[in-house]
Amino acid sequence: MKRIAAMFLLLMLIAGNAYALRDGIDYTYTYTYDYWGDMRESPDAYRVKQVIDSRGLGLDKPMRQPQGLFVRGDNIYICDTGNNRILQIRSSAGKFALVRVIDSFTGDVPLTTFNAPQDVFVGENGDLFIADTNNHRVLKLNSSLEYQLEFVKPTDATFDQNISFLPTKVVADTTGRVFALGKNVNKGVIKYESDGSFAGFTGASEVTFSWYDYIWKLLSTQAQRSQQVSFVPTEYENIALDAEGFIYATTTTFSEDDLANFVATPLRRLNSLGGDILIRNGEYPPMGDLWWDSSGDYSGPSRLTDVTVLGNDIYIALDRTRGRLFGYDEQGRMLWAFGGAGNMEGYFAYPTALEHMGYDLLVMDSTECTITVFTPTEYGMLMYAAIEDYQKGDYESSAAYWRKVLLMNGNNDLAYIGIGRALLRQDDYAHAMEYFRVTRDSKNYSDAFKLYRKEWVEEHISAIFAILAVLIIVPFVIGKARKIRMEVRYDGGKSI
Amino acid sequence: MTAASPSRRTNRARACFGRFGAALRYSLYCMLHPFDGFWDLTRERRGSVSAANFIVFMVLAVRLFSLKQTSFMFLQVYWPRVNIFQQCLAVLLPLGVFCVGNWALTSLFEGKGTLRDVYIATSYALAPYVLFSLPAILLSNFITVDEGVIYSILSFIAVLYPALLIICAMMQIHDYTLGKTLLFTLMSVFAMLVIIFIALVCMNLVSDGIAYFISLYREIVFRLY
Numbered sequence: 120m121k122r123i124a125a126m127f128l129l130l131m132l133i134a135g136n137a138y139a140l141r142d143g144i145d146y147t148y149t150y151t152y153d154y155w156g157d158m159r160e161s162p163d164a165y166r167v168k169q170v171i172d173s174r175g176l177g178l179d180k181p182m183r184q185p186q187g188l189f190v191r192g193d194n195i196y197i198c199d200t201g202n203n204r205i206l207q208i209r210s211s212a213g214k215f216a217l218v219r220v221i222d223s224f225t226g227d228v229p230l231t232t233f234n235a236p237q238d239v240f241v242g243e244n245g246d247l248f249i250a251d252t253n254n255h256r257v258l259k260l261n262s263s264l265e266y267q268l269e270f271v272k273p274t275d276a277t278f279d280q281n282i283s284f285l286p287t288k289v290v291a292d293t294t295g296r297v298f299a300l301g302k303n304v305n306k307g308v309i310k311y312e313s314d315g316s317f318a319g320f321t322g323a324s325e326v327t328f329s330w331y332d333y334i335w336k337l338l339s340t341q342a343q344r345s346q347q348v349s350f351v352p353t354e355y356e357n358i359a360l361d362a363e364g365f366i367y368a369t370t371t372t373f374s375e376d377d378l379a380n381f382v383a384t385p386l387r388r389l390n391s392l393g394g395d396i397l398i399r400n401g402e403y404p405p406m407g408d409l410w411w412d413s414s415g416d417y418s419g420p421s422r423l424t425d426v427t428v429l430g431n432d433i434y435i436a437l438d439r440t441r442g443r444l445f446g447y448d449e450q451g452r453m454l455w456a457f458g459g460a461g462n463m464e465g466y467f468a469y470p471t472a473l474e475h476m477g478y479d480l481l482v483m484d485s486t487e488c489t490i491t492v493f494t495p496t497e498y499g500m501l502m503y504a505a506i507e508d509y510q511k512g513d514y515e516s517s518a519a520y521w522r523k524v525l526l527m528n529g530n531n532d533l534a535y536i537g538i539g540r541a542l543l544r545q546d547d548y549a550h551a552m553e554y555f556r557v558t559r560d561s562k563n564y565s566d567a568f569k570l571y572r573k574e575w576v577e578e579h580i581s582a583i584f585a586i587l588a589v590l591i592i593v594p595f596v597i598g599k600a601r602k603i604r605m606e607v608r609y610d611g612g613k614s615i
Numbered sequence: 616m617t618a619a620s621p622s623r624r625t626n627r628a629r630a631c632f633g634r635f636g637a638a639l640r641y642s643l644y645c646m647l648h649p650f651d652g653f654w655d656l657t658r659e660r661r662g663s664v665s666a667a668n669f670i671v672f673m674v675l676a677v678r679l680f681s682l683k684q685t686s687f688m689f690l691q692v693y694w695p696r697v698n699i700f701q702q703c704l705a706v707l708l709p710l711g712v713f714c715v716g717n718w719a720l721t722s723l724f725e726g727k728g729t730l731r732d733v734y735i736a737t738s739y740a741l742a743p744y745v746l747f748s749l750p751a752i753l754l755s756n757f758i759t760v761d762e763g764v765i766y767s768i769l770s771f772i773a774v775l776y777p778a779l780l781i782i783c784a785m786m787q788i789h790d791y792t793l794g795k796t797l798l799f800t801l802m803s804v805f806a807m808l809v810i811i812f813i814a815l816v817c818m819n820l821v822s823d824g825i826a827y828f829i830s831l832y833r834e835i836v837f838r839l840y
Contacts, residue, residue: 155693556687559687559691561687561688561760562760564687564688564760565688565759565760565761566759568759569759572757
């Protein structure tokens with residue numbers, strides 16, 4: 120009786136725990152999607168290391184609605200939009216200390232202060248590029264805050280002169296060319312030469328419409344047409360540069376149906392001609408969450424509001440709908456997703472910007488006015504090591520890391536593929552096939568199987584020929600024998 | 616007398632089995648000589664319901680076998696959602712409704728076939744599905760993605776061949792011209808939709824009727840207490 124009671128208590132405890140897990144904002148903090156697009160629990164790839172806030176920095180005036188974030192080396196630049204200033208913070212030995220507050224600059228221009236600046240970018244030589252939004256300009260200052268250049272509203276005919284120029288995001292390449300996004304500008308990324316002259320747009324997304332829409336438009340009158348939604352290219356939400364100088368861009372204006380059917384591309388990598396060259400080799404394209412509710416507190420698809428690219432070509436996108444981060448490798452396969460909406464550490468109210476410092480990730484929450492610093496766990500670091508070794512061509516060591524990853528998470532499809540590839544290189548086709556079969560990687564499985572089949576045929580070639588010979592010769596001999604017997608019988612019958 | 620009866624029984628069983636085997640083998644003849652074959656199928660009593668049942672059973676078996684044994688490269692099965700009864704019904708329901716719909720329609724328009732004839736002919740027409748699907752399933756495990764076209768051609772034939780045979784069968788069973796057959800095959804599909812619609816309406820009505828009596832019963836019980 121006592122034992123039964125103890126068992127019952129234990130069961131209650133387990134059930135209670137399970138319930139407690141489901142009582143949170145999310146079922147799990149970190150997850151991945153499997154081949155079927157089902158959510159799979161995963162060990163944490165990142166955990167919160169520290170939360171930077173106004174009090175911790177000792178600011179006299181707390182941050183208000185910060186919008187932009189940038190990291191260069193040890194320095195973090197925060198665009199404190201509500202207070203018209205930029206904060207420079209330095210990280211040293213795990214501590215974050217305020218270096219300077221940038222609220223004005225020197226130079227021969229009428230306005231030497233900012234008005235609601237939304238983004239900041241810092242070049243390798245320390246030049247600051249500031250999207251001074253409500254002053255309708257992008258400023259270029261040198262490291263001692265002296266005015267260098269300003270990039271203003273293009274007078275070119277391609278730029279719609281009726282809209283006011285409100286730059287929201289800015290990046291610059293190593294030669295000093297500036298790429299900016301403007302509010303209500305839907306022709307793509309605004310490009311400036313290093314001397315400040317307008318150089319056109321790049322990366323305008325193609326206008327997509329269906330045949331149904333086209334026929335509908337043909338049938339409607341002029342008055343009706345003006346009432347309908349016009350097909351305009353989408354507006355970009357954010358841009359970031361990778362190590363090679365390519366622009367990663369995100370957009371949040373797409374139809375839910377297009378996204379659900381994998382037609383919309385919320386995340387793009389633009390080449391110099393403006394074409395999208397993001398590799399999408401995963402089972403599902405990089406788009407954040409694959410499934411979403413259309414009702415409830417946090418409804419609708421992921422809206423990727425920022426993206427950052429690590430040195431190893433792994434890129435991470437920030438979803439503002441649910442406050443989640445999604446990591447993808449260079450092939451566009453999802454590594455992990457984590458985060459959520461809420462007030463706890465590691466959850467966000469309204470995240471707006473994402474940057475990385477080494478492997479650490481910094482997420483800015485503009486409502487909470489905090490910057491959350493995430494650092495990779497052992498699991499996360501093992502995945503990075505495996506991917507980096509593979510990129511270097513050290514496949515054996517990569518597979519060794521993947522094996523360790525697999526011990527921590529049996530649901531990690533990338534680990535199976537990584538090990539399978541290494542086995543394939545060691546000519547261990549049968550085992551490689553086994554690993555590829557587990558993840559339903561038909562392309563790699565085919566490669567392994569083709570080699571396995573070839574090897575098998577070569578090994579058994581004599582047996583195959585023997586069987587073939589037997590199959591051909593035996594009926595032939597039997598037929599001949601029968602014929603001879605028949606003839607003998609026939610002849611015998613005749614002669615008698 | 617006592618010694619003769621078992622041997623007579625085995626003889627009868629053997630004869631029965633022989634007839635079944637012959638009827639089943641006749642499906643191959645129908646496959647290769649559709650016009651001749653389907654004409655004799657019912658008129659010369661070459662086919663039997665038991666053989667037709669067996670072919671339908673084989674179709675179900677092959678379908679289930681393909682779920683399990685086709686290489687993951689060509690058929691992705693999400694096992695948590697697979698229901699064996701649903702898989703069987705996906706074949707049996709359309710087959711049954713088609714037979715009934717076709718028979719109901721053609722008997723109004725000078726069709727010569729009875730419901731039994733229609734069922735036997737339709738089932739016999741499904742034989743190539745079994746014969747082409749099986750090698751396709753086995754082959755899928757010995758080819759790569761690039762060679763997948765072999766698999767797709769085989770599985771395409773496995774569907775197209777029976778479709779053509781069904782048209783032939785209907786033509787011969789009902790003694791129709793080709794145009795009339797095509798028209799009535801199309802109409803049969805329409806009849807199937809009507810049958811399904813009426814079945815759904817009936818089910819709705821019945822469930823509403825039952826719900827009415829249940830609520831009536833509850834009301835009375837509540838009043839009485």
